Amino acid sequence: MTVSPSILPKSSWSLRRIVIVAQAIGIFIILFVISTVVYRFIFNAESELWQSRQSDFALTSARIVSDTLEQSRLFMDIVNDLAYDANFPDTVANIAKRYKSVQEVIVLDGNANILASFSVDAPVLSNLFTIRQSNWFLQTRNGEKYLSNLQFSAQNAPYIILAHPYEQARGAIAIRLNMSILNDVVENIRFGETGNAYLVNTEGQILAHSDFSVVERNTNIANRPEFQKALNQAGLLFNSDYFNFLGREVIGTSLHIEGTNWIIFSEIEQDEAYVTSANANTLLLIGIPTLFIVVIGAQFIFSQRMLFSRLASLQNAALKITEGDLSVRVPVVRIDEIGVLAHTFNTMTASLQKNTEELRQARDQAIIAKEIAQENSRLKSEFLSTMSHELRTPLNAIEGFTGIMLSGMGVQLEPKARNMVERISTNSKRLVELVNAFLDISRIESGRMDLVEVAFSPTDLAEKWRRQIEGLAEQKGILFSITIDPDLPAYILGDDDALTKIGQNLLSNAIKFTEAGRIMLDMKRHGGDEWQIIVSDTGIGIPPHAQSYIFDEFRQVDGSSTRKYGGTGLGLAIVQKLVRLMNGTVRVDSELGMGSTFTVTLPLKPAEPQPINEVMQ
């Protein structure tokens, strides 16, 4: 069993590829979203954490700075409230010693006369030549408070000057604050590795920084964007990402310190601030692809084992079945959709195998039966052939010798002997007829009479029959006439040998049962697609009751007629069987004493004129 597989169009994307790619895209999107959300969450949390911590530091710093200034102011308030007496300078010095940030103090009257002064180092404020022109003195004498920018001493120590009016003498109280102390405060504000704070005034000058050299260099950040933003924002400002004046990428918080023109900055480098986010990012960058590969790989292996390898085994099995191997079975790994399919497939294949096996057996049996039938038929045919041969051979000797004795070929017989030899000859002829008729019947009944179709001329056929029958008719003094219908085609397709047997039998019967008168052979067209062979005689006729059985084997009108008229009793049976083989009919019309008419009606198959050699018989 071979089936040529129909050609599939060029394959589209395989199911496996679609599934894997679709899963990969899906998983990638899910992982990407998850990792983005996680990263954003961590980043925001960290950002908020630093925002809040820095705000705390800024507020703390601002409070410390405020406190320092507040204490300085408190000190000046105390001095202002002191009674001016002889002890005043000493009292001022003693109180000043208790304020660590106050390095120098000077109290003046309205004419810039020094009422008291104290300094822990070289005095800066008590230079009588500069006092009268100094801003702090001029501003304070008008009743205003004064806060100077950062200034540096000869020793390069930063300081600022605070001045209040001295109300008792319409003068001024001025103090020099050591900004190193503010630096100490700022210095103490440290968080993490890089977190620090610095103090800037509204003109951009850095007043305090954990790195003191920044202050010493008198650094100004008035042009920095972060400073501009801080300047325009009252209160707290969180700036999540910028480069500070040192070129570091930081996050920072700025805060105006109340009561001053100072801003405190609290900064931490981004690398440190977002270290968790960065770590998470790194983890996600490495982890997500790894997870992706692992999930896809697992998915691939899983779908391979659960789906594609099983589909492939189904496909292989189907292919083998197409090639004719019906013994193939698909393993049922587990009972799921594919398992059920495989089971159904196996059931189907088993059923197919069983059916095919049964069909094969039936076919083998049919072949054997056919061979037996053929062999039987062959043996039968061989038997017929052998029997025919073996009967004819001795008959030939009998026919030959009796013929020689009776036909005057140099053999003289006494009348008595001649009579006996004539009887032998008559019986011999009957035997020959019987053998021929017998073989004809056997051949027809065993289905070995295969009719052939050749083109023959009806006229020639009738002429041939005439030659065969004429002698007998002459002997009995009977007229014999032939009529051929001009409408009959010149050539007809048919089995001329079989037709000759029909014609011979009918004509010899006609002669046999006719003592005087005539016999006629008519061949004529009958309707559009039939033709007829009509043999009629003026003989004894057939009684109506006998007309029904004269076509049976060994039946003549009555038992005595065989002896009286001779013949085998098989002639009409042969005629009828042959006519039926040719899909025709034979009919008898007879009136007792008037004669009989046998009409053979056959399908008409006109043939192209093709001259064939007339076979001589």
Added chain:
Amino acid sequence: MKPIPQDIFAGWEVIVVDDEIDSLEVARYILTFYGATVYTGENGVEGLDLLKTVRPRFILSDISMPKMDGWQFITKIREDESLQNIPIIALTAHAMRGDREKVMSAGFHHYMIKPLSPNTFLEQIIRSLMNLPDFQHLSQYID
């Protein structure tokens, strides 16, 4: 058929081959009666032997014979250039359908089925020969 003169085959040499001695005798008797010199053989081998010395006007041969049957016999004859023009008539008891076609295609000039009466035997021989170039005079005896 018109009366056949007894000298119709006078001066003819004829070979008859048949393993049935009675059939052989009938044929020999009839042909001899009509003037022929008849040489007989019981199989194809004997027929070929006769052909070494005899050039017959025609040959009459059975089909089923021991040693060498009619098929082999005619094949051997047709292989010999010098024997091409000798008519060979099959005389056989094989009367099954299809036998005639087989016989004719093997190269026989005619096919006669046993049993035959002497008259039919004679008529068939004359009919089969009279269409051949050397035997056209025979047609005068046929109506």
